[in-house]
Amino acid sequence: MKLEIIGLTKKYGEKTAVNNLNLSLTCGVYALLGANGSGKTTLMRMIAGVLRPNSGKICLNGKEIGKLDAEYRNILGYLPQNFGYYKDFSAEDFLYYFCALKGIDGTYRKERTEELLKYVDLYSERKKKIKTFSGGMRQRLGIAQALLNNPSILILDEPTAGLDPKERIRFRNLMTEMSKDRIIIYATHIVSDISFIADQILIMKKGEIVAEGAMKELTDKIRGTVWNVKIKKETLATMQKQFIIGEAVAESNDYISVRLFSAEKPFEDAKSCEPDLNDVYLSYFGEVSNQ
Ligand SMILES: Nc1ncnc2c1ncn2[C@@H]1O[C@H](COP(=O)(O)OP(=O)(O)OP(=O)(O)O)[C@@H](O)[C@H]1O
Ligand SMILES: [Mg+2]
Numbered sequence: 001m002k003l004e005i006i007g008l009t010k011k012y013g014e015k016t017a018v019n020n021l022n023l024s025l026t027c028g029v030y031a032l033l034g035a036n037g038s039g040k041t042t043l044m045r046m047i048a049g050v051l052r053p054n055s056g057k058i059c060l061n062g063k064e065i066g067k068l069d070a071e072y073r074n075i076l077g078y079l080p081q082n083f084g085y086y087k088d089f090s091a092e093d094f095l096y097y098f099c100a101l102k103g104i105d106g107t108y109r110k111e112r113t114e115e116l117l118k119y120v121d122l123y124s125e126r127k128k129k130i131k132t133f134s135g136g137m138r139q140r141l142g143i144a145q146a147l148l149n150n151p152s153i154l155i156l157d158e159p160t161a162g163l164d165p166k167e168r169i170r171f172r173n174l175m176t177e178m179s180k181d182r183i184i185i186y187a188t189h190i191v192s193d194i195s196f197i198a199d200q201i202l203i204m205k206k207g208e209i210v211a212e213g214a215m216k217e218l219t220d221k222i223r224g225t226v227w228n229v230k231i232k233k234e235t236l237a238t239m240q241k242q243f244i245i246g247e248a249v250a251e252s253n254d255y256i257s258v259r260l261f262s263a264e265k266p267f268e269d270a271k272s273c274e275p276d277l278n279d280v281y282l283s284y285f286g287e288v289s290n291q
Helices: 040-047 091-101 106-119 135-147 165-178 215-222 233-242 277-285
Strands: 003-012 015-025 028-033 055-060 076-079 153-157 183-188 200-205 208-213 226-232 245-250 255-261
Touching: 003 040, 015 040, 015 208, 028 040, 040 153, 040 183, 076 135, 091 106, 091 135, 106 135, 135 153, 135 165, 165 183, 200 215, 200 277, 208 215, 208 277, 215 277, 226 233, 233 245, 233 255, 245 277, 255 277
Parallel strands: 028 183, 028 200, 076 153, 153 183
Antiparallel strands: 003 015, 003 055, 200 208, 226 255, 245 255
8 A cells, every 4th residue: 555645735725734745654663753833734734635635645555545535534533633522422423423424334333333343442341421531531432432443544743642641551452452454644743652652754844854764763863963062051041042951950059961963073071972752853953042
């Protein structure tokens, strides 16, 4: 299976949200990582076929998705970022309703709904109204909805938003189990969600994919540019004007140790650090303060 995105562009008025984007995806889990407004949702809505691009195309195994129409929709699962949750529906009725929309009926409807409610661990809660659910339970129900038709292409727009650490781990496990023989694309701006799940990381900035690769490939690119230095607290503001600064940890009342980016060793006593995904993110989205 191959999903190709070719010269894809979407504008909202004067604003270019996705800019001539090219991407080729095969089976695996792709994390789409980008700051707010970088175009993740816009890109995902186009891949899900609910938003038309201004130009460019998306092809599955060489055929345009618009032309495949129902054939494409049948293999697609989509969890939108802002998902209406039909508050007065029970979890079970909600899934039955989506079964109807997706043309799943007969005994299979009951079977599949039961199977998924168990899978996302909501079976004992299936008769409860959605309005009584926690954010994590709603997200899990949303994931079940996206999986109803056992999609080979699964698009999840910020599936872990609002989840507590325990729910996040549960989500990770779900993703790992699901990842065989599918293309899974999920958007996030939470770096810690990625390390365990994604095969490939796509970094999106201002409507473009600015970097793409496995975690190690991305950290390799910035190896040698991440440093740790111990500085006096009051010098932090000055340092921020000169360097992109990552995490700062208090060492004592007067001193902090900071992580910073520099192509060359910035200070005599700076120690080189092994880069992680947080550093990769900061290297693309961090800014030098101009105040
Ligand atoms: N319907 C719309 N009309 C006008 N502008 C829009 C619309 N939807 C998105 N935009 C703009 O397009 C850009 C990309 O938005 P998009 O929602 O795709 O980003 P995102 O990466 O998903 O952000 P977030 O992390 O906040 O979800 C933003 O500048 C946004 O303001
Ligand atoms: Mg979004």
